Amino acid sequence: MSLIRVTIWNEFVHERENPAVSRIYPLGIHETLAAALRSFPGVDVCTTTLGDTDQGLSHDLLVNTDVLIYWGHAAHDEVRDETVARVHARVLEGMGLVVLHSGHWSKLFKRLMGTTCALRYREAGERERVWNISPGHPIADGIGDYIELPESEMYGEPFGIPTPDEQVFISWFEGGEVFRSGCCWRRGNGRIFYFRPGHEIYPTYFDPNVRRVIANAVEWARPQGLWRDEGAKRPEALETIGAKRPGG
Amino acid sequence: MSLIRVTIWNEFVHERENPAVSRIYPLGIHETLAAALRSFPGVDVCTTTLGDTDQGLSHDLLVNTDVLIYWGHAAHDEVRDETVARVHARVLEGMGLVVLHSGHWSKLFKRLMGTTCALRYREAGERERVWNISPGHPIADGIGDYIELPESEMYGEPFGIPTPDEQVFISWFEGGEVFRSGCCWRRGNGRIFYFRPGHEIYPTYFDPNVRRVIANAVEWARPQGLWRDEGAKRPEALETIGAKRPGG
Amino acid sequence: MSLIRVTIWNEFVHERENPAVSRIYPLGIHETLAAALRSFPGVDVCTTTLGDTDQGLSHDLLVNTDVLIYWGHAAHDEVRDETVARVHARVLEGMGLVVLHSGHWSKLFKRLMGTTCALRYREAGERERVWNISPGHPIADGIGDYIELPESEMYGEPFGIPTPDEQVFISWFEGGEVFRSGCCWRRGNGRIFYFRPGHEIYPTYFDPNVRRVIANAVEWARPQGLWRDEGAKRPEALETIGAKRPGG
Amino acid sequence: MSLIRVTIWNEFVHERENPAVSRIYPLGIHETLAAALRSFPGVDVCTTTLGDTDQGLSHDLLVNTDVLIYWGHAAHDEVRDETVARVHARVLEGMGLVVLHSGHWSKLFKRLMGTTCALRYREAGERERVWNISPGHPIADGIGDYIELPESEMYGEPFGIPTPDEQVFISWFEGGEVFRSGCCWRRGNGRIFYFRPGHEIYPTYFDPNVRRVIANAVEWARPQGLWRDEGAKRPEALETIGAKRPGG
Numbered sequence: 001m002s003l004i005r006v007t008i009w010n011e012f013v014h015e016r017e018n019p020a021v022s023r024i025y026p027l028g029i030h031e032t033l034a035a036a037l038r039s040f041p042g043v044d045v046c047t048t049t050l051g052d053t054d055q056g057l058s059h060d061l062l063v064n065t066d067v068l069i070y071w072g073h074a075a076h077d078e079v080r081d082e083t084v085a086r087v088h089a090r091v092l093e094g095m096g097l098v099v100l101h102s103g104h105w106s107k108l109f110k111r112l113m114g115t116t117c118a119l120r121y122r123e124a125g126e127r128e129r130v131w132n133i134s135p136g137h138p139i140a141d142g143i144g145d146y147i148e149l150p151e152s153e154m155y156g157e158p159f160g161i162p163t164p165d166e167q168v169f170i171s172w173f174e175g176g177e178v179f180r181s182g183c184c185w186r187r188g189n190g191r192i193f194y195f196r197p198g199h200e201i202y203p204t205y206f207d208p209n210v211r212r213v214i215a216n217a218v219e220w221a222r223p224q225g226l227w228r229d230e231g232a233k234r235p236e237a238l239e240t241i242g243a244k245r246p247g248g
Numbered sequence: 249m250s251l252i253r254v255t256i257w258n259e260f261v262h263e264r265e266n267p268a269v270s271r272i273y274p275l276g277i278h279e280t281l282a283a284a285l286r287s288f289p290g291v292d293v294c295t296t297t298l299g300d301t302d303q304g305l306s307h308d309l310l311v312n313t314d315v316l317i318y319w320g321h322a323a324h325d326e327v328r329d330e331t332v333a334r335v336h337a338r339v340l341e342g343m344g345l346v347v348l349h350s351g352h353w354s355k356l357f358k359r360l361m362g363t364t365c366a367l368r369y370r371e372a373g374e375r376e377r378v379w380n381i382s383p384g385h386p387i388a389d390g391i392g393d394y395i396e397l398p399e400s401e402m403y404g405e406p407f408g409i410p411t412p413d414e415q416v417f418i419s420w421f422e423g424g425e426v427f428r429s430g431c432c433w434r435r436g437n438g439r440i441f442y443f444r445p446g447h448e449i450y451p452t453y454f455d456p457n458v459r460r461v462i463a464n465a466v467e468w469a470r471p472q473g474l475w476r477d478e479g480a481k482r483p484e485a486l487e488t489i490g491a492k493r494p495g496g
Numbered sequence: 497m498s499l500i501r502v503t504i505w506n507e508f509v510h511e512r513e514n515p516a517v518s519r520i521y522p523l524g525i526h527e528t529l530a531a532a533l534r535s536f537p538g539v540d541v542c543t544t545t546l547g548d549t550d551q552g553l554s555h556d557l558l559v560n561t562d563v564l565i566y567w568g569h570a571a572h573d574e575v576r577d578e579t580v581a582r583v584h585a586r587v588l589e590g591m592g593l594v595v596l597h598s599g600h601w602s603k604l605f606k607r608l609m610g611t612t613c614a615l616r617y618r619e620a621g622e623r624e625r626v627w628n629i630s631p632g633h634p635i636a637d638g639i640g641d642y643i644e645l646p647e648s649e650m651y652g653e654p655f656g657i658p659t660p661d662e663q664v665f666i667s668w669f670e671g672g673e674v675f676r677s678g679c680c681w682r683r684g685n686g687r688i689f690y691f692r693p694g695h696e697i698y699p700t701y702f703d704p705n706v707r708r709v710i711a712n713a714v715e716w717a718r719p720q721g722l723w724r725d726e727g728a729k730r731p732e733a734l735e736t737i738g739a740k741r742p743g744g
Numbered sequence: 745m746s747l748i749r750v751t752i753w754n755e756f757v758h759e760r761e762n763p764a765v766s767r768i769y770p771l772g773i774h775e776t777l778a779a780a781l782r783s784f785p786g787v788d789v790c791t792t793t794l795g796d797t798d799q800g801l802s803h804d805l806l807v808n809t810d811v812l813i814y815w816g817h818a819a820h821d822e823v824r825d826e827t828v829a830r831v832h833a834r835v836l837e838g839m840g841l842v843v844l845h846s847g848h849w850s851k852l853f854k855r856l857m858g859t860t861c862a863l864r865y866r867e868a869g870e871r872e873r874v875w876n877i878s879p880g881h882p883i884a885d886g887i888g889d890y891i892e893l894p895e896s897e898m899y900g901e902p903f904g905i906p907t908p909d910e911q912v913f914i915s916w917f918e919g920g921e922v923f924r925s926g927c928c929w930r931r932g933n934g935r936i937f938y939f940r941p942g943h944e945i946y947p948t949y950f951d952p953n954v955r956r957v958i959a960n961a962v963e964w965a966r967p968q969g970l971w972r973d974e975g976a977k978r979p980e981a982l983e984t985i986g987a988k989r990p991g992g
Contacts, residue, residue: 092364092408094880114362115436116340120481126489129982131674133653136838136933136969156483157629157666160340160436162410165909166659166930170666170674174983176486178627178666178674186910188363188408189880225880233368235404236742238424238873239918241374243739246732342632377734379922381901384590384685384721405877405914413661414682414907418914418922422735426875426914426922434662437632473632484990486625487670491987494980588860588904610858611932612836616977622985652979656836656932658906672982684859684904729864731900734920737870 003044004222007065008033009056011075012049014200021200029071029198032205033214040215050075055083062086067096067218070103073200084108092188096221098214101198104159109194112187116160119179121153123199126174128152130181130197134168139182139193139216147209153199155179161194169213171196182213184220191221251292252470255313256281257304259323260297262448269448277319277446280453281462288463298323303331310334315344315466318351321448332356340436344469346462349446352407357442360435364408367427369401371447374422376400378429378445382416387430387441387464395457401447403427409442417461419444430461432468439469499540500718503561504529505552507571508545510696517696525567525694528701529710536711546571551579558582563592563714566599569696580604588684592717594710597694600655605690608683612656615675617649619695622670624648626677626693630664635678635689635712643705649695651675657690665709667692678709685721689713747788748966751809752777753800755819756793758944765944773815773942776949777958784959794819799827806830811840811962814847817944828852836932840965842958845942848903853938856931860904863923865897867943870918872896874925874941878912883926883937883960891953897943899923905938913957915940926957933969937961 010030014021025032030047037045048056050072062068068087072079084107091097091112099109110117130147132140147169156177162185169182181196195213198204205211258278262269273280278295285293296304298320310316316335320327332355339345339360347357358365378395380388395417404425410433417430429444443461446452453459506526510517521528526543533541544552546568558564564583568575580603587593587608595605606613626643628636643665652673658681665678677692691709694700701707754774758765769776774791781789792800794816806812812831816823828851835841835856843853854861874891876884891913900921906929913926925940939957942948949955 111359112362114360120483122482122485124485124489126485129672131653133655133674133676135654136967138968141969154485157627158631159629162433162435163413163662165411167663170653170676172668172672172674174485174487174489174491176625176668177483178629178668180629180666185410187410223880224882225885234370235368235425237370237372237374237402237422238741239422240740240742241372241422243422244736245734246736377920377922379901381903381922381924383902384719386720389721405875406879407877411910415911418901418924420916420920420922424873424916426877426916428877428914471632472634473637486989488987488990491984493982494984607855608858610856616979618978618981620981620985622981650981658929658931659909661907670981670983670985670987673979681906683906730866731864731921733866733868733870733898733918735918737868737918739918 004042004218005064005066006037006043006045006069006218007061008037008045008047008069009071010047010049011072012051013074018200024203025200029200029205033069036205036211037215037218043218050078055079057083057087059086062090062095065095066223067098067221069098069100069214069218070106070108071100071198072106073102076106079107081107084111088112091190091192094189094223094225096190096218096223097192098217098221099192099194101196104194112192113161115162118160119158120156120177122175123153123201124175125151126154128154128174128197129172130169131172132168133170134166137166137168138220139168139184139213141216142212143209147207147213149197149204149207151202152197152204153202155196189223189225191224193217193221252290252466253312253314254285254291254293254317254466255309256285256293256295256317257319258295258297259320260299261322272451273448273453277448277453281317284453284459285463285466291466298326303327305331305335307334310338310343313343314471315346315469317346317348317462317466318354318356319348319446320354321350324354327355329355332359336360339438339440342437342471342473344438344466344471345440346465346469347440347442349444352442360440361409363410366408367406368404368425370423371401371449372423373399374402376402376422376445377420378417379420380416381418382414385414385416386468387416387432387461389464390460391457395455395461397445397452397455399450400445400452401450403444437471437473439472441465441469500538500714501560501562502533502539502541502565502714503557504541504543504565505567506543506545507568508547509570520699521696521701525696525701529565532701532707533711533714539714546574551575553579553583555582558586558591561591562719563594563717565594565596565710565714566602566604567596567694568602569598572602575603577603580607584608587686587688590685590719590721592686592714592719593688594713594717595688595690597692600690608688609657611658614656615654616652616673618671619649619697620671621647622650624650624670624693625668626665627668628664629666630662633662633664634716635664635680635709637712638708639705643703643709645693645700645703647698648693648700649698651692685719687717687720689717748786748962749808749810750781750787750789750813750962751805752781752789752791752813753815754791754793755816756795757818762944768947769944773944773949777813780949780955781959781962787962794822799823801827801831803830806834806839809839810967811842811965813842813844813958813962814850814852815844815942816850817846820850823851825851828855832856835934835936838933838967838969840934840962840967841936842961842965843936843938845940848938856936857905859906862904863902864900864921866919867897867945868919869895870898872898872918872941873916874913875916876912877914878910881910881912882964883912883928883957885960886956887953891951891957893941893948893951895946896941896948897946899940933967935965935968937965
């Protein structure tokens with residue numbers, strides 16, 4: 001198969017403003033993820049950020065992207081509606097989308113889900129165990145019973161999402177909560193995977209299992225067909241209308 | 249049980265502008281539907297239109313509505329984003345929503361679905377047979393094998409929606425197409441039913457089976473609980489964080 | 497509405513053989529559950545056990561049951577295939593089914609699911625927190641953020657089930673696991689709810705929230721329609737076959 | 745990727761007993777399908793029938809099969825329960841399954857679905873139009889708006905199945921019915937596709953689009969992971985049980 005063209009988009013705010021974050025991700029979460037993905041075969045990775053032209057999500061870039069990885073948090077409101085509309089349309093057209101961690105609260109994810117996407121959270125450096133509840137799923141390939149993260153931000157239920165088409169991971173937190181951490185949806189021609197781990201103040205994206213899941217998700221979300229929705233159409237009838245009926 | 253408070257919203261454009269429509273629905277589709285629903289027990293019905301205060305969908309009205317029935321077509325673009333946001337939030341909070349016919353293309357429905365909601369269509373006065381594919385479903389209660397409509401606008405697949413949680417009806421068209429005509433989704437605390445029949449130039453809403461389905465859908469979509477999503481929250485830990493582990 | 501006719505079926509083995517169990521449930525889990533349900537309005541409750549005529553699940557009883565509650569563990573293999581077939585057919589016909597705890601491993605549940613229904617387990621008297629992840633769902637009505645059970649048998653993922661149509665509860669366990677504890681499916685005309693809590697050596701069925709969930713599930717699972725599947729049929733054509741086509 | 749090992753199983757009854765069938769499929773439907781599949785790259789195809797050792801579905805063969813294609817009709821009752829159990833277990837373990845046409849009524853399919861799998865049917869040589877309702881789905885790859893079959897057996901709704909995870913095709917019939925003709929489910933680690941076309945008295949399996957769909961389905965259903973369900977397990981606790989709680 002041809003290379004999967006992956007674009008990693010990061011708002012790139014925390015890493016420039018918070019020394020605690022820049023110590024972990026000096027070049028930005030996007031570059032850490034890019035380096036990680038490049039260690040897997042079959043991908044062609046580029047990175048882009050909110051500060052780039054067209055907020056880093058130009059039409060040309062999107063058309064040439066097979067799978068978009070999305071990390072945002074502090075600047076969700078700065079992403080313009082027209083930027084969201086471009087990405088949204090491209091997902092429905094077939095581009096895969098991997099939304100990470102606080103991206104659950106992005107305009108883009110909320111628009112694709114149609115729901116609040118709200119959740120509970122706590123920053124307490126607690127242990128997280130991401131259970132693999134669908135061990136035969138391609139996104140869980142190579143992952144054992146669970147991924148253990150020694151320090152995590154807690155995300156807790158209820159998570160305001162439509163019922164996932166496939167549930168791959170559910171997290172256990174030391175402080176007492178659970179969370180649907182790995183969720184798949186199909187929307188239009190596109191595949192969407194939400195993956196919870198990744199708070200900016202922990203080195204989560206250096207965890208080899210977290211990296212493996214993201215690489216698997218890229219493979220899973222790659223476009224499966226060539227369809228573009230062309231909007232409403234007015235076809236001619238295929239059968240004679242007004243035909244006589246039996247007994248009529 | 250208490251009465252179900254039903255609000256029927258209609259953009260009310262075709263009936264005022266097109267004599268062919270006003271002959272069938274002289275007081276508007278909303279009043280025809282209201283009269284129909286009032287013949288069923290257990291409902292308290294009011295009507296409202298785009299021309300009313302707050303586009304007929306004020307906060308006060310929505311808070312006092314259990315199930316909203318929505319008919320729109322020519323004026324989708326005139327519905328303001330803030331109006332859509334109010335109704336959308338109320339659906340997620342628990343208000344039931346029954347979207348009829350060309351309402352598939354409304355801002356509201358597209359926002360709830362997160363997809364294109366596109367389809368194909370043809371106005372040729374052809375026969376439609378709405379098959380009951382889920383005969384034990386409460387929305388199909390009292391409906392036989394199918395509803396036959398002698399003259400209908402054709403809606404054809406592909407219909408750009410997320411996979412319905414429950415599929416109740418699929419239509420056969422004389423001209424050769426099929427369509428998922430009765431679809432259920434849960435979003436947040438609300439239940440949504442899309443029902444295809446109802447083009448303005450045919451007397452579809454006088455059909456007793458069509459009326460029965462809409463009345464059943466109102467009953468099905470009534471709020472099931474009292475939850476309001478309160479957005480992100482930051483709870484205290486329920487368990488001691490930092491506890492020693494076995495063998496640790 | 498008319499009373500919901502509830503039948504509580506229990507294999508009734510542990511309570512007669514194990515003093516530790518009979519101290520908690522001296523008349524059997526079925527009688528404890530029956531007493532609990534009778535405190536809710538709108539139900540007509542009877543109990544039956546494996547030792548009764550037709551293994552407690554006669555054709556006559558099933559036909560007069562709206563919702564069956566099922567508890568089994570030690571005697572799954574003693575339930576005859578013809579008994580399973582009777583109950584299975586009645587569920588598809590529209591009888592509601594609430595499967596409790598170790599009933600996940602019953603022939604009946606496995607037949608309805610079509611999968612292994614396997615899971616992991618541990619008897620260590622650990623704390624369980626049953627999270628309400630769908631707070632607007634009728635089965636969660638009256639339940640707060642979670643149900644806390646001070647001592648529980650652990651059930652852990654992966655749970656070998658088809659993706660639930662609706663996920664209502666997910667459990668957190670003190671020992672480190674998670675589990676999909678409250679799951680809804682529709683099969684044929686029947687509604688099925690699996691609810692995890694209830695090990696025989698703990699007084700779980702005296703917990704008021706556990707009782708409330710079971711009562712809610714009975715209400716949710718009551719038959720919604722009157723359909724009976726009549727098997728394959730050979731209808732006459734509704735349209736003329738061999739009609740000329742446009743341009744043909 | 746490695747070759748997909750495809751086994752085509754046919755009861756092989758009609759072709760030996762009915763001259764009208766053997767004229768179309770002189771070597772059996774399985775050999776026609778095998779020849780068709782061999783024209784696609786990436787597959788290693790073998791055929792087997794009910795009359796072979798272990799009813800053509802031995803343990804050794806199944807272990808070495810990635811995707812099983814299943815055609816049966818007249819001899820469903822002759823397939824032994826132990827044969828069904830072997831195939832069923834192998835699907836849950838990860839083998840893909842493509843069930844064709846009257847295979848909907850096989851013990852195997854009913855066991856995987858847990859429902860009646862009943863439908864309506866009519867042999868009247870009528871036109872069928874198999875609509876592609878999910879044009880971006882990999883199983884619809886290369887298929888246009890619909891597949892037209894000039895003469896088909898009619899299958900009509902209601903079809904007694906669990907809601908499909910993904911709906912790919914819905915058929916229109918000249919005689920007035922509709923049918924969910926292409927349905928996907930995941931069960932355990934296996935993927936299942938049901939495809940309606942294929943009555944033995946019509947040359948349906950010579951249609952290039954029907955062949956393309958079956959080849960696509962084989963690719964879609966190939967095993968995605970390496971998991972084997974190992975049944976119930978009793979793990980040690982991962983966290984200390986009995987730890988003190990905050991404020992406790």
